[in-house]
Amino acid sequence: MTLLEYVNSENRRFFLADMGTNGLELVGYTAYEVYEDPKKQLELAKKMDEVFESDFSYSLCDGAICSEALGIKLLKPKYDFPSVIEHPIKTLEDVRKLEVPDPYKTGRMPVNLESLRLIANNIDKPLYVSIQGPFTLAIQIAGATHLLKSIITNREYVEALLDFTKETIKAYTRAVNDVGAKYIQIAEPGAITLSPADFEKYVVPRNKEILDNLDSWKGMHICGDTTELLDLMIKCNIDGISLDQILDYKVVAPKIPDDIVLIGNLDPIELVGRGTREEIKKATVQLKKDMEPYDNYLCALGCNCLNDTPVENLQEAISTART
Template sequence: MCVDQMTPRERMYAFKHQQAIDRIPCGLCPGDYIYKLVGDSVSDLYLSSKQIVKSQIQARQVYEIQSAGTGPVVNGIAEAVGCKVIYPKHDTPYISEHIINDYGDYKRLEIPEPRKSGRLNIILEALEELLECLGNELPIVSEIPGPLTTASNLRGIENLMIDLYENPEFAKEIIEFSLRCTVEYMNEASKLGVEFSISDPVASLIGDSFFQEFEFPFLKELVQNVVNLTKETPLLHICGNTTKLLGQIADTGAGIISLDEKVDMEAAKNEIGTKIALYGNISPTKVMLSGSPLEICIEAKKCIQKAYDNPKGFVLGLGCGMPIDTPEENIYALLESARKFGRYPLKGELNINENICY
């Protein structure tokens, strides 16, 4: 087994500042998967700051996660505004009731106070303790929703898509309101000293011209707020095939773009690699969930070969969130693949007859 020469915090700091690193970083962020370490319900990771912290500490010890944190993504801001959220035992929370049915509903809304609304205070308490417990070793990151995703949670995605066509000014008001709500949370969280990442899965559902009008200016402003508060550029993830949107995404000012498996990593490198670092993009379901450790090693090496020389850098990771039922041996295989095939100078050949790669 290869041994790291840097802590994840040291590595990511050097990575972001274009300094020498020991190996390619691995974005091992198991998300809801780690609920098994602290309880028998995914909701344990959302409704108790103590359980959030405990799960992250356990995940660092058991799975060697490369960053820790929690945040209001994807529906936490909308819940704080007033939407109702369901917390299943074995699945990701989801919104059951949207709060904006008409313009009158929208006009009655107020920007939520982070310490008094929804789960935001639980999140802030957990981040504060994570900084104390793990902050010297790991980046502590609060993942925040993009403005279009929050707007779709407030209005309902079908209604918002109709608004884009039939009532664009109303849609922009909701998106702008969503942005301001998120920034209010960020202002409070930044006082703790956390970093931020952005996830805006709904953004890939609209065409490139709509992206330019209804997503780009708001997303760029959100990124700029992150930079103003933390002096660092955030990671940005947008689900789906964003190939036609790569140029616009790079122009948001984000520092790292997390690419879905549907995007060719080498093509992304060639188009935007001088502007932004790349992250990804092993298939979460076909490979991480359903594949073997050997298959993960093979796919990880392919990703590294395509993007290790990206001018702004490359982080090995999944194309989206890790499925809850991922075999734990596959998690170990992903991290060890980064250690084995991502060392500088890059070297190492995979023996296809191996059953495992660690």
């Protein structure tokens, strides 16, 4: 069954809830208590499935796991995602010293794979996993300003760094696929900084190679105004395309091929994070009406929801979309 067939397998809209750390409060654990314990990860996934009834199962998003496996220093809040606090890979020589992490041996990668395997085997819904793309991983370990300047001043370094991050993501996504993830989405928020020409040169071929290596459903998400990048994102061999809430889906939807699922794009911040249930219901109903002509539509948020999003707000968005 394809992703498109799945979202049309019942006479209603499906919902993909790309949640933040919302489940931690429900189970009373900190982020790393979950990250480091597959049983707690499964407990969290079951609780989220119980409280936020959706059409996919979820792990606690782990967007810095590849950077951590490479030995990059992280800030590790108790109730938020970890984030990179240093960017040490500055030269071609630095890149040449790096080794592609083994997903089954390096750092927390094996632990996370076991967590994903448990979720896939114990919750009867397709497991959704979002993984940072190679350009975004390059920004994490080299720094955005340095990487973007190097596109002008040192392209040999940029190519070598991106080839390394591609191989790192390729190995990890393959392992995530093999333990049971059904829908793997590449998140490339860092790529919004690129011109279409540089996006086509640096992002498209590497992400396509990564996604060509998978036999799961495959998607891509980029935050911001991706109007000029839509056709290039589609070139990456994707089954689903997820876009920011700032885009007008009445304008976007006709541009998306019928066999690619358009995912989004309720505002996760001002609407679902801070709005009232009545406002959420009204906006969700309107979005469903706007997308009524399109069978290739999957209702979702425009990005991760806020960590302190009220439970009832997220429940309202999900239930209204799925009704």
